[in-house]
Amino acid sequence: DAGITQSPRHKVTETGTPVTLRCHQTENHRYMYWYRQDPGHGLRLIHYSYGVKDTDKGEVSDGYSVSRSKTEDFLLTLESATSSQTSVYFCAISEDSYEQYFGPGTRLTVT
Template identity: 95%
Template sequence: DAGITQSPRHKVTETGTPVTLRCHQTENHRYMYWYRQDPGHGLRLIHYSYGVKDTDKGEVSDGYSVSRSKTEDFLLTLESATSSQTSVYFCAISEPTGGYTFGSGTRLTVV
């Protein structure tokens, strides 16, 4: 499996502050994804990337931005955190064989 590391694992932040979550992969895969997980909703796609500096929106992208300046790193930024963005965030990569591998998640609480 591809090595995926998310940081931080847990974060508590105040409403209105910017927050950046990091996803790092060690396998040089092209596609990377950010999902959020909320009870009753499963996982929903926020943004994805198909290469360095190539990103696009998913179904719940409002209030989020992403950047990918290197193949191995995919950053998710909450420009001004709101309580509705309290969630568990998962990064994922898709492999050439068609499989998807997920990171361990970041639990974000906005107070």
């Protein structure tokens, strides 16, 4: 398995609070991604990174920001959490291929 960890694995937070999720890889892969998984929608891309400090928006980026200051870490921040951001969040990595390898996920509940 690719060395990808996500923290925290579970989080409950209140509406309006900021939340940061962390993805850490030990594979030295260039590309990193954040997805959310919701029933009926599959996996939808939030943001991705193609190198340190190089990031771009995905399909559902509103309300989210990302940062990548080191190759191994990719942070996802919900600036002011809303109930619609209750979801399971997955990080993924890839090198110069189409296959992406996923982390174990973070279950976020916004009350």
